[in-house]
Amino acid sequence: MQKTYKKYFPIFVIPTLVAFIISFVVPFFMGLYLSFCNFKTISSAKWTGLSNYIYVFSDTKGFISALWFTVKIALVGVVSTNVIAFALALLLTKGLKGTNVYRTIFFMPNLIGGIILGYIWQLLLNGILIKVAGVDLTYSATYGYWGIIILYNWQKIGYLMIIYIAGIQSISGDILEAARIDGANYLQTLKNIIIPLVMTSVTTCTFLALTDCFKMYDQNLALTGGAPADQTTMLAMDIYNTYYNRTGFAGVGQAKAVVFTVLVLVIALIQLRATQSKEAE
Amino acid sequence: MRKKVVSLLLAAAMTAALVGCGGSDSGSSTQDAGTADSAESTESSDSAESSDSADASGSGETAAASDYKGTIRFLNFKPEVSDAMQEIAKAYTEETGIDIQIETAASGQYESTLTARMDSSEAPAIFVVENATALSSWTDFCRDWSDTDLYASVKDKAYTLEADGKVCGLVYVLEGWGIIVNSEITDAYFASPNKSTEYTSLDELYTFDALKAVVEDMTALKDELGIKGVFGSTSLKQGDDWRYQTHLMNIPLYWEWGADVDINGAVPEFSFKNAENFKNILDLYLNNSVTEPNLVGTKTVDDSMAEFALGQCAMIQNGDWAWNTILNTDGKVVKDDKVRFIPITSGAAGEENMGLCVGGSQSFCINSQLPEEDQLAAIDFLTWLFSSETGKTMVAQKLQFVTPFTTMEGAEYTNPLFASENEISAAGKTAYSTTCNLIPNQTWKDDFGASLLLYAQGQKSWDDVVADAVAEWEVEREITNSTTGN
Numbered sequence: 038m039q040k041t042y043k044k045y046f047p048i049f050v051i052p053t054l055v056a057f058i059i060s061f062v063v064p065f066f067m068g069l070y071l072s073f074c075n076f077k078t079i080s081s082a083k084w085t086g087l088s089n090y091i092y093v094f095s096d097t098k099g100f101i102s103a104l105w106f107t108v109k110i111a112l113v114g115v116v117s118t119n120v121i122a123f124a125l126a127l128l129l130t131k132g133l134k135g136t137n138v139y140r141t142i143f144f145m146p147n148l149i150g151g152i153i154l155g156y157i158w159q160l161l162l163n164g165i166l167i168k169v170a171g172v173d174l175t176y177s178a179t180y181g182y183w184g185i186i187i188l189y190n191w192q193k194i195g196y197l198m199i200i201y202i203a204g205i206q207s208i209s210g211d212i213l214e215a216a217r218i219d220g221a222n223y224l225q226t227l228k229n230i231i232i233p234l235v236m237t238s239v240t241t242c243t244f245l246a247l248t249d250c251f252k253m254y255d256q257n258l259a260l261t262g263g264a265p266a267d268q269t270t271m272l273a274m275d276i277y278n279t280y281y282n283r284t285g286f287a288g289v290g291q292a293k294a295v296v297f298t299v300l301v302l303v304i305a306l307i308q309l310r311a312t313q314s315k316e317a318e
Numbered sequence: 319m320r321k322k323v324v325s326l327l328l329a330a331a332m333t334a335a336l337v338g339c340g341g342s343d344s345g346s347s348t349q350d351a352g353t354a355d356s357a358e359s360t361e362s363s364d365s366a367e368s369s370d371s372a373d374a375s376g377s378g379e380t381a382a383a384s385d386y387k388g389t390i391r392f393l394n395f396k397p398e399v400s401d402a403m404q405e406i407a408k409a410y411t412e413e414t415g416i417d418i419q420i421e422t423a424a425s426g427q428y429e430s431t432l433t434a435r436m437d438s439s440e441a442p443a444i445f446v447v448e449n450a451t452a453l454s455s456w457t458d459f460c461r462d463w464s465d466t467d468l469y470a471s472v473k474d475k476a477y478t479l480e481a482d483g484k485v486c487g488l489v490y491v492l493e494g495w496g497i498i499v500n501s502e503i504t505d506a507y508f509a510s511p512n513k514s515t516e517y518t519s520l521d522e523l524y525t526f527d528a529l530k531a532v533v534e535d536m537t538a539l540k541d542e543l544g545i546k547g548v549f550g551s552t553s554l555k556q557g558d559d560w561r562y563q564t565h566l567m568n569i570p571l572y573w574e575w576g577a578d579v580d581i582n583g584a585v586p587e588f589s590f591k592n593a594e595n596f597k598n599i600l601d602l603y604l605n606n607s608v609t610e611p612n613l614v615g616t617k618t619v620d621d622s623m624a625e626f627a628l629g630q631c632a633m634i635q636n637g638d639w640a641w642n643t644i645l646n647t648d649g650k651v652v653k654d655d656k657v658r659f660i661p662i663t664s665g666a667a668g669e670e671n672m673g674l675c676v677g678g679s680q681s682f683c684i685n686s687q688l689p690e691e692d693q694l695a696a697i698d699f700l701t702w703l704f705s706s707e708t709g710k711t712m713v714a715q716k717l718q719f720v721t722p723f724t725t726m727e728g729a730e731y732t733n734p735l736f737a738s739e740n741e742i743s744a745a746g747k748t749a750y751s752t753t754c755n756l757i758p759n760q761t762w763k764d765d766f767g768a769s770l771l772l773y774a775q776g777q778k779s780w781d782d783v784v785a786d787a788v789a790e791w792e793v794e795r796e797i798t799n800s801t802t803g804n
Contacts, residue, residue, distance in 0.1 A: 163616055175555070175615030176775055262556040264615060265777070266768035281430040282760035283794070285455070285801035 065298075072291040089292035100293055102268075103275035104300075109182065110271065111250035114189050118246050119239070122194045126201030127227075140202070144195035151192070155259020158188045162260075174261060181261040181269035188256050193249065197242045204238030205231065240312040247308055251301045272297050386416055386695045393432055394422040395446035395680055396491075398642045402716035409708060410699060418699065429760075432456075436685075443688055443696035446680050447487050449755040450582035451798055453479050453681075460486035461686040461693055468701050468723065477722040479582065479681050487681025490704075491719040494659070494739045494749070495565050495637030496674040502656040503543055503632035507536050510543075520658070524672075524747075526595075526665035530602055536632065537606045543632070547608035550622035550634040552600075554774055558618040559767030561635055562600065564754050566662065567766070568675050570596045571753035573666045581677070581755045585795045593784045595664035603635065604774055611774045627652055635662060637675075638735040641718060658738035661747070673742040677752030678722060758794035765790055 072089055076082035093100050125143060129136050146154070162184050163173045174180050208231060216226050232239075254273035257263075263270035263278075270278070276297060280290030394403050400422040407418040421442070423431035428446070435442055436459065447453045453460070462484035463469040469485060472478060479487035499520060508518050515531045523529045536548045553561065570592035579586060590596075604611040608631050619636075620643065626634045627647035634640075638659075644652065663669050682700060684693050703709040705725040713719050714729035720736060731737075743749065757763055766787050772778035 159616070167613060172612050172775065173616045175771060176612065176777070264556050264768065265772055265775075266765070277430075278761070278764075281433070282764065283797055285797065287433075 068291060069295060072288065072295045074291075075285060075288045085288065089288045090296070092289050093292050093296060099267075099275055099279065100272075100296075103270045103272050106178075106182075106269060107251060107253075107271045110185055110189070110253070111247060113186055114250045115243055115246040117186065118190050118193045118197055119242050121190065122197035122242065123201050123235075123239075125194065125198045126205055127231075129198070130202055130205045140195075140199070142195075143198055146192050146194075147196040149192075151253075151255030152259045154188060154192055155256045158184065158191070159260050162187075175264035178265060178268035181264065184260050185253075185257060185269070185271075188260055189250070189253070192256070193246060197246065200238050200242055200245075201235060204235035208234045236312065240309065243308060243312060244305060248301060248305055251297075251304070386691060388692055388695065389417045389419050390444070390692070390696050390699050391435075391440060391442040392418065392420045392444040392696075392699075393428075393435060393442040393446065394420055395424075395428055395448070396639065397422050397424045398639055399717045402642075402712070405716060406703065406709075406712050409712065410702065413708065414702075416695060416699070436687075441685055441688060443685050443692050444700065445683050445685060447479065447683055448680055450479060450481075451585070451755075451759070453481055453486055453683075454801060456683065457481045457486060459683070459685055459687055460484065461684040462486075463488055463684070466697055466701070468697070468704065471705070471724045473722045473724055477678050487683045489678030489681050489722055491680060491717075492676060492678045492722060493637050493639055493720075494674040494676040494735075495635070496659045496661045497633050497635050498626065498640065498735065499633050499658055499660055500626065500629065500631075500652050500656055501658055502653060503545060503629070504532075504536075506543055507532070507539065507632075510539060512539055512542060514538075520660055523660050524663065524670045526598055526663040526669065529660075529663050530598075533602055533606050533633070544629070545608075545632055546625070546630045548606040548632050549603045550607070550625040550631045551609040551617035552603045552607055552611070552614045552774065553617040553619050553622045554614045554767065554771040555616055555618055556764070556767065556771075558620075559770065560763070561619060561622075562770055563763045563767035564757060565637070565675070566596065566599065566635065567757065568750060568752060568754040569599070569662055569664050569666070571756065572675075572750045573664075575753055575756075577748075577751060579751075579753060579756070581752055583756075584799050585756050585758050587795070588788060588791045590784050590788050592664070592666060593780075593787075595666045597780055599662060599664045600770070600773075607631075612776060614774050615771050623647065633660075638718070638720075638733060638739065641733045641735050654734055657734050659735060659742060661742070671746075671748055673745075673747030673749050674739060675752065675754075676739070676743075676749040677755070679752055679755060758791065758798040762787075762790055762794040 071082055073084060073086060074082040075085045075089075129140055129143075133139075159174060162180070166173055166176075166180060170176075172180075174184055212230060212234075213226065216230055221229070252273055253271055254277070257269070257271045257274050261269040263274060267275075272293075276290050276293045279293055280287050392403070392407075394400055400420070403420045403422070407420050410416065410418055421431075421435075428448075429452070432442070432445055445456075445459075447456055460481070463478070464485045468488060469478070472488060477489035477492075478485050479489070501520060504520055507513060513535055515535050517523065517528055517532050523532060533548045536543060536545075540547065553559065570590065571588070573592040573595060574588065574590070575586060604614070607614075608625050609617055622634055623636065623640055623643045624647050625631045627644045627650040629651040641657075644650065644657070645654075659674055661669075661673050662675070663672075684696050686693065703713060704721060704723045710726055710729045713721065713726065714731045718731065718733045718736075720731070769778060769783045769786055773780060773783050
């Protein structure tokens with residue numbers, strides 16, 4: 038069997054591998070090279086060494102503040118989406134009436150594009166804020182911050198919920214039954230059986246939510262656009278603005294993008310290691 | 319169980335990839351709605367086009383325009399004429415059989431779209447640069463216009479952009495901006511027995527004091543006049559704030575630097591000497607508006623233009639290009655012959671002799687990196703557009719461009735704002751030159767716009783707005799001047 042796998046390995050893998058190299062590996066290394074250059078179009082790049090990177094870290098107003106704002110979004114966003122999604126998953130695996138309908142409804146927001154969601158939530162939140170506080174979303178970065186958190190939760194919970202549901206359903210009924218016979222109450226079952234057994238799902242979900250938060254662009258653009266005064270600009274948007282809004286700054290934008298990639302990579306690896314060590318085999 | 323999880327992960331990864339693609343698509347769809355269509359159709363015609371051009375270059379002949387089998391690609395700068403441009407493309411294709419693909423990217427998106435297209439196999443043959451600063455990064459991509467008929471027909475060589483000893487761009491539209499007035503409403507005010515100013519006509523509103531007195535009195539009488547505010551919403555939403563951070567900024571820049579500053583030269587130093595003038599007129603807009611000052615952060619230019627078209631306000635600061643938007647607003651009540659301009663006044667000395675802000679701000683460039691036949695076809699198209707009878711009518715009535723080309727003389731315009739512009743210049747008023755061309759870059763504009771929004775919301779003092787604008791100008795001025803080699 039193993040031998041057969043080896044024999045057919047190239048046939049199945051090479052097409053994907055080629056596509057992966059062309060559309061991912063090559064652009065990635067081109068991007069890495071360009072981050073050391075001053076350029077307008079790729080064909081006109083001139084090598085400038087480390088100056089782009091030096092600018093990225095000396096310009097505290099742009100990149101660093103965007104990074105800080107993104108971290109704040111990620112901290113709250115990852116925890117809240119996962120906790121709520123897990124709670125919903127528990128609820129919807131209890132065999133309640135209409136479970137499938139609820140699952141579908143909770144999943145649906147995930148099918149709408151971020152830009153549209155952003156505009157819809159902008160209208161909703163502005164409607165409320167204007168009634169209650171007499172101002173709009175652009176008034177304070179706090180409004181923008183919680184706006185993004187609410188929007189992100191609304192969009193992502195259904196998706197993570199489906200993953201958790203699959204995890205919970207794959208727990209063998211024998212184990213739960215044994216626990217019940219041994220006299221474990223619900224909280225004990227949850228803590229000692231369900232959670233350890235869905236740790237693989239937790240790994241997946243936290244990973245997805247974390248990378249999502251760091252890469253967030255369209256929701257940010259449509260909901261706040263960075264207002265007020267770039268205080269709600271997240272990393273991806275800051276990179277875009279750097280790249281296009283100043284003549285001669287494409288290289289700096291590219292350097293920011295490289296720093297961004299490394300950052301997300303490192304955080305994701307740490308997080309994977311941390312949650313994987315808790316997975317029950 | 320392990321397998322289940324694995325297959326689930328796979329499914330999850332696939333969905334994530336799908337979501338990812340969807341996300342980036344919707345990101346670019348903030349451009350014009352027409353973009354998606356044209357992008358699709360260009361993709362399908364791509365293979366055919368590349369084989370065509372291979373044939374032509376293989377035979378070693380320079381194809382005459384009529385034999386031209388390729389596609390002329392044009393990256394349009396002005397979203398308000400994107401429909402009209404499609405009509406023109408269709409007319410040209412019917413007349414000559416040559417295919418034209420027009421893609422529109424609005425001003426805030428133009429540089430990014432152009433940069434992306436230039437690196438692709440679908441590089442535009444005709445592209446637009448906004449001013450000399452924007453030209454500096456595209457000089458190598460510009461074909462020299464100097465031996466063309468179109469260049470020969472430019473009235474005044476001030477309407478050309480030169481760099482590296484060649485004519486890189488031809489200004490194709492002269493635009494004027496000021497305050498657009500619905501004179502039906504102002505006439506009702508001037509005729510009102512309840513008014514408390516002595517002014518009786520729009521022709522008297524050439525000083526800020528007069529404008530302020532009339533506007534404030536009109537606000538007091540807004541119920542009688544049937545309006546929600548004198549001015550349309552001050553649209554300070556990010557991306558919709560250009561009427562203030564660029565166009566209104568033209569006024570204090572003009573007064574600071576004077577009429578003689580070279581608008582195609584290096585970015586000068588800036589002290590915001592006339593900040594008080596800017597504040598005067600901005601405060602007047604904010605305090606006499608349809609929308610409360612602390613709610614302007616969500617208002618777009620389209621919102622404001624709709625308010626004007628629907629008769630909810632009497633005045634709005636915008637330019638002659640806005641006529642299309644007004645005309646195409648559903649339920650428009652403003653009458654065509656009641657729309658006219660008055661100048662933007664701000665309380666500066668000598669402003670009573672000034673008219674509108676007028677200038678050519680966008681230039682056509684031909685992409686020199688394309689095969690020669692593509693470039694010639696593009697030039698033929700533009701020549702047709704500005705000198706054939708069909709083309710001229712379309713420019714005058716569909717695009718509504720006032721152009722600097724002698725070939726366009728005698729064309730009949732339908733935009734009432736042009737008539738008003740002509741009246742103002744005929745009355746001997748001096749036009750403000752487009753000093754806003756010298757604003758260093760989009761970063762400065764965006765940050766200044768954001769500052770203005772905070773000021774409107776009462777969260778930032780005017781002194782801080784001025785101080786930040788000046789400090790940031792210095793930073794961006796150096797960045798821009800060092801990249802343009804000035």
